[in-house]
Amino acid sequence: MPIVKYQGREINVVSGTNLKKALKKTGLSPYNSASRFLNCKGIGTCGTCAVSIKGKTSVKTSVEKWRLNFPPHNESDGLRLACQVKVLGDISVEKHNGFWGQNIEKTVQRNDSFIHIIQLVFDSLISFIENS
Numbered sequence: 001m002p003i004v005k006y007q008g009r010e011i012n013v014v015s016g017t018n019l020k021k022a023l024k025k026t027g028l029s030p031y032n033s034a035s036r037f038l039n040c041k042g043i044g045t046c047g048t049c050a051v052s053i054k055g056k057t058s059v060k061t062s063v064e065k066w067r068l069n070f071p072p073h074n075e076s077d078g079l080r081l082a083c084q085v086k087v088l089g090d091i092s093v094e095k096h097n098g099f100w101g102q103n104i105e106k107t108v109q110r111n112d113s114f115i116h117i118i119q120l121v122f123d124s125l126i127s128f129i130e131n132s
C-alpha cells in the first residue's frame with residue numbers, strides 16, 4: 001500500500017486513491033485559509049488544492065493541465081491539483097502559502113510583478129476577512 005506523507009503524518013492508501021479524498025478522509029486538507037470553503041469541490045477548475053508532490057502519481061488530467069496554465073499558477077512551478085491526482089506509490093506532499101497554495105519560492109522570485117501584486121492583495125483581503 002502506498003504511503004502519503006503530509007504535514008508530519010503518514011497515511012496508507014490503496015493504489016489509485018484520489019489524493020484529495022485520502023487527505024480529507026483522515027482530517028487533513030489540501031486547502032489554505034478560506035479556500036477550504038471557496039473551492040470547486042474537486043472538479044479541477046479552481047486550482048486551490050494545488051500542492052507539490054514527490055513520488056509516483058497519475059499523469060495530469062486535461063483539466064488539471066488547463067488550470068495549472070493560468071494565474072496564479074504557472075505550469076513551470078510543477079504543482080499538481082490534489083483533486084485530480086491518483087496516488088500510485090509512496091509520495092511526499094507539500095502545501096505552499098497563498099490562497100491557491102501558489103507561493104512557492106520560485107513564484108516569489110518571479111518578475112511578473114503585476115500578477116504577484118494581485119496575488120498579494122487578494123491574499124491580504126482573504127486574511128482580513130477571516131480575521132474580522
Ligand code: FES
Binds near residue numbers: 046067082084
Ligand atoms: S478542488 Fe478545485 S481544483 Fe481541486
